[in-house]
Amino acid sequence: MLGGAMRAVFLALVFCVLFVAQDGAEGRVIELGEDNFEQLTQAATGATTGDWFVKFYAPWCGHCKRMASAWENLGEELLGEINVAEVNAEKNKALAHRFKIKGFPTLLYFHQGTMYKFRGKRNVETMAEFARYIAEHRTGPKDVDSVPVPAEASLLDANAAVYERMIVTLRKEPLKAALAALAGVLVGAGAVYAVFRPRDTIPEVPAAQKDRRDTAATKKKEDKVNAEKGATIPESKKTK
Incomplete structure (x- = not known):
C-alpha cells in the first residue's frame, strides 16, 4: 500500500518537473512576421525592447533544419539577456526583401538601429559569444559587417x-x-x-429590320393614344 502511494507521489513529481521544463521552454525563440516584426523589435527606430538576434530561414532549407536545435538552445542560453527570434522568409517575403535575404539561414543581430550579420560557426557557444559581445560593447567585432537598419517596408x-x-x-x-x-x-x-x-466598322442594322422596328413602335404609340381617348378600332381596320 505504501509502495503504491510512493510510486504515485514520484510520478506526480516527475510530471511537475516535465511541465515546468516545458513551460519554461515556451517563448525561448519568438516567431516574428510582417504583422509584428517592427512592433516587437522596434528595429528601425532604435529599440526600447532590447537587442534581437533573428534567424531568417526557409522550411525546405537543409542547413536551417540542421541548426534548428542549436537555435532553440541559444534561445534558452540567452533567455532574459537578449531576444532570440526567427522569421519564415518564405511566408514573409516583404521582410526578406527589406533585409536583402539571399540565402538561408541568415542570422542578423539588431542593436539600436544597426544590424550585424553573423558569419561564424552555428553552434550555441559561438553564437552566444557573438551576441553578448555586441550587447556589452555596443558594437560588433571588427570583422563583422554592420549597416543601418533599413526603414520599414513601404507599399x-x-x-x-x-x-x-x-x-x-x-x-x-x-x-x-x-x-x-x-x-x-x-x-x-x-x-x-x-x-x-x-x-464605319460598326455593323449597322439592316434596312428591312429597321423598318419593321419603326412600324411596330409607331403602332404601339397609336394604340396607346387610342386607349387613352377611349376610342375603339373599327372592325374593318382590325388585322384579319
Missing part, C-alpha cells in the same frame, strides 16, 4: 517583392510567362479597339 517595396517573384517565374517558366503576357496584350488590344474603332 513600393512590397510591389518590388512581387515584381521580383514575377521575374523568377519568368526565368523558371519562360513559355508559361510569355503566353500569359501575350494573352494580356491581346485582351488589352481588344478592349482598346472596341472603344476607339472607326464608326
Whole structure:
C-alpha cells in the first residue's frame, strides 16, 4: 500500500518537473512576421525592447533544419539577456526583401538601429559569444559587417517583392510567362479597339429590320393614344 502511494507521489513529481521544463521552454525563440516584426523589435527606430538576434530561414532549407536545435538552445542560453527570434522568409517575403535575404539561414543581430550579420560557426557557444559581445560593447567585432537598419517596408517595396517573384517565374517558366503576357496584350488590344474603332466598322442594322422596328413602335404609340381617348378600332381596320 505504501509502495503504491510512493510510486504515485514520484510520478506526480516527475510530471511537475516535465511541465515546468516545458513551460519554461515556451517563448525561448519568438516567431516574428510582417504583422509584428517592427512592433516587437522596434528595429528601425532604435529599440526600447532590447537587442534581437533573428534567424531568417526557409522550411525546405537543409542547413536551417540542421541548426534548428542549436537555435532553440541559444534561445534558452540567452533567455532574459537578449531576444532570440526567427522569421519564415518564405511566408514573409516583404521582410526578406527589406533585409536583402539571399540565402538561408541568415542570422542578423539588431542593436539600436544597426544590424550585424553573423558569419561564424552555428553552434550555441559561438553564437552566444557573438551576441553578448555586441550587447556589452555596443558594437560588433571588427570583422563583422554592420549597416543601418533599413526603414520599414513601404507599399513600393512590397510591389518590388512581387515584381521580383514575377521575374523568377519568368526565368523558371519562360513559355508559361510569355503566353500569359501575350494573352494580356491581346485582351488589352481588344478592349482598346472596341472603344476607339472607326464608326464605319460598326455593323449597322439592316434596312428591312429597321423598318419593321419603326412600324411596330409607331403602332404601339397609336394604340396607346387610342386607349387613352377611349376610342375603339373599327372592325374593318382590325388585322384579319
